[in-house]
Amino acid sequence: METWDTIRSRRNVRVFEDRPVGAADLERILEAARRTPSASNRQRWDFVVVTDREALQRLAGVWRGAGHVAGSAATIALIAPMADDPHVRESIHYDLGQATMSIMLAAADAGIGSGHAAVESQTLARQILGFPEDRFCAWLIALGYPADRPLRPVRTPDRRAWDEVVHRERW
Numbered sequence: 159m160e161t162w163d164t165i166r167s168r169r170n171v172r173v174f175e176d177r178p179v180g181a182a183d184l185e186r187i188l189e190a191a192r193r194t195p196s197a198s199n200r201q202r203w204d205f206v207v208v209t210d211r212e213a214l215q216r217l218a219g220v221w222r223g224a225g226h227v228a229g230s231a232a233t234i235a236l237i238a239p240m241a242d243d244p245h246v247r248e249s250i251h252y253d254l255g256q257a258t259m260s261i262m263l264a265a266a267d268a269g270i271g272s273g274h275a276a277v278e279s280q281t282l283a284r285q286i287l288g289f290p291e292d293r294f295c296a297w298l299i300a301l302g303y304p305a306d307r308p309l310r311p312v313r314t315p316d317r318r319a320w321d322e323v324v325h326r327e328r329w
């Protein structure tokens with residue numbers, strides 16, 4: 159897809175076709191995640207990719223807004239170190255946000271839908287994914303071919319008005 163079309167086509171997809179994402183596409187999506195910029199290039203992240211249906215169904219239980227993970231073709235769990243310092247925490251989340259967008263745009267570029275999910279139960283996430291005690295699962299990103307409608311540029315995005323959010327030179 160052309161870059162501008164990719165940016166405009168990405169939207170949260172929560173219903174997926176029952177077909178796998180090809181290995182090459184999944185690899186490209188993970189490589190996009192790995193290439194994400196991060197503060198001081200610290201790369202405080204690990205990516206656990208899950209494709210096993212039973213595991214995906216269990217993973218959907220980590221948060222009431224994670225139901226769409228169950229029917230995804232693959233879900234990438236973003237794992238990060240726990241941090242007490244609020245500045246470090248903020249910086250980790252900034253980096254994870256960028257990794258999320260890299261994943262989502264690489265997916266959209268291949269016609270693959272993606273949907274965020276927050277994680278409430280770290281205990282359940284840890285049981286399923288097996289990450290160490292000093293890490294937490296920050297977000298899940300569900301992937302798969304959209305079952306509602308294919309990805310194409312969204313004409314009228316549900317966003318605040320241009321003039322309300324764009325400030326030129328000064329607020």
Ligand SMILES: Cc1cc2nc3c(=O)[nH]c(=O)nc-3n(C[C@H](O)[C@H](O)[C@H](O)COP(=O)(O)O)c2cc1C
Pocket residue numbers: 168169170171172221223224273274275276277
């Ligand atoms: C930090 C963050 C957390 C989110 N958590 C969830 C979630 O737990 N479950 C969900 O269905 N969507 C979640 N979303 C998706 C947002 O609701 C969605 O991005 C927003 O409504 C805009 O819609 P769009 O992505 O289709 O443009 C999350 C998005 C972000 C950025």
